[in-house]
Amino acid sequence: MDKVKEVSLKEFFLLVDKSDTKVCKTCTKELYLSWGNITKEMDQALNVIGAFLNSDCYINKNGYTEFHLEGTNYWSESAPIAIAYYPYHESKIRVCNECSAVFLNYTDYSGHAPQNRVRLVRKNLIVLDDCDFDLNIKG
Numbered sequence: 001m002d003k004v005k006e007v008s009l010k011e012f013f014l015l016v017d018k019s020d021t022k023v024c025k026t027c028t029k030e031l032y033l034s035w036g037n038i039t040k041e042m043d044q045a046l047n048v049i050g051a052f053l054n055s056d057c058y059i060n061k062n063g064y065t066e067f068h069l070e071g072t073n074y075w076s077e078s079a080p081i082a083i084a085y086y087p088y089h090e091s092k093i094r095v096c097n098e099c100s101a102v103f104l105n106y107t108d109y110s111g112h113a114p115q116n117r118v119r120l121v122r123k124n125l126i127v128l129d130d131c132d133f134d135l136n137i138k139g
């Protein structure tokens with residue numbers, strides 16, 4: 001099995017900065033401000049870039065713990081994208097081949113048939129609490 005490429009926080013932020021905010025028919029990103037099930041079309045359009053560098057360490061440490069601020073929950077459109085916490089720490093990083101929007105993607109197994117879920121990354125929601133995957137994000 002191929003090893004998944006590990007993406008540092010610095011590389012991740014570069015991807016997010018490059019992403020286009022225009023409407024895109026290919027990825028329909030405006031429908032994925034919170035987690036939603038991926039469609040076949042999206043699955044084909046989103047290139048897999050990799051997983052977060054050292055994510056195993058945070059999967060072990062934080063397990064299924066989620067990180068929230070002021071009344072958000074898993075489904076909130078404003079829920080923080082807390083990279084060290086579930087389910088972000090186990091997500092793959094994917095990029096739309098049309099508009100370069102960045103998505104996170106993981107398989108949810110909680111009490112139902114596995115669901116392949118995807119969420120658009122918006123920079124203002126990214127939270128680095130407990131996150132020292134790669135402290136040189138400014139370097």
Ligand SMILES: [Zn+2]
Nearest residue numbers: 024027096099
């Ligand atoms: Zn797109």
